[in-house]
Amino acid sequence: MKHSQAGKQVACKQTGFTLLEVLVALAIMAALSAALALLVSQVLDARQQLSEVRSKGPEQLVDFLTRTDRQLSQLVIRQAHERGQAVNPSPLTLQNNNQELYWVAAGQWVLPLQDYASRLRLWRLSWNKEQKTLLLASSGLLDAADKQVWTVVDELEKVTALNWAFYRDGAWQNTLAGSFPKGLRLSITWQDEDYQRLILLPELMFITPQAAATNKGAGDAVSEED
Known part of the structure; x- marks a missing residue:
């Protein structure tokens, strides 16, 4: 019975993380976050520089x-x-x-x-x-x-x-x-x-008073025929 309890305690200790392991994991995550932030910053700076060059260039x-x-x-x-x-x-x-x-x-x-x-x-x-x-x-x-x-x-x-x-x-x-x-x-x-x-430039149609009067007369003639 004592041997069984001792085995369980050993198993529990093996499945957990030590404080040192947690600190190492946090340090790695912090380093990766810093590297990612630096990469994103460099990409944004490059885009901004490219945008400035394009805005000042022939485009x-x-x-x-x-x-x-x-x-x-x-x-x-x-x-x-x-x-x-x-x-x-x-x-x-x-x-x-x-x-x-x-x-x-x-x-x-x-x-x-x-x-x-x-x-x-x-x-x-x-x-x-x-x-x-x-x-x-x-x-x-x-x-x-x-x-x-x-x-x-x-x-x-x-x-x-x-x-x-x-x-x-x-x-x-x-x-x-x-x-x-x-x-x-x-x-x-x-x-x-x-x-x-x-x-x-687009083709423009200019309507003069004479042309308007002619068109109106033609319209009246059609109305009379109807």
Whole structure:
């Protein structure tokens, strides 16, 4: 009987952990946790550095021009007003010594603007020569009685030169005067390198009063025949 109890005590002692074993296990776990934390920190730092390099590299330029292209390709005939005056009397307008381009686009861009009822947005691509910054901004207040409230969508720094060209009648021209152009060429100098972006503009249908009267007369004629 005594031998059986002694055997059980020995078995119990063998199945447990000594204090030294517990301390060794805790030390190993602490070392592994520290190594894992260091690895995660290095991965996050590498990602942040890569993101900074990409944001300052050509991809930043491509992203900016792509956003601008997307909004210009959705241009619509719509006048916007500020303090009772038309901001863009034509669908595409250059202002401020040709440093600002205005247009209205019907896009699906979600912005924190005050006009949530309409997808129409007034867009402005402007170049600040002193700050060397090209800004793409938008406003939903197409018929603002006061100053337009602008939201900056994207910006491109280190732009030292900007030039526009518009394609109409089979040639590139430096003015918007005349018929609506079929294309736009944006030339900029960014980080001491020259770049160009060709943008295809949408086909616009202009309805003149004479054409509207003709269409109305045709509609009346059809109604009389019916």
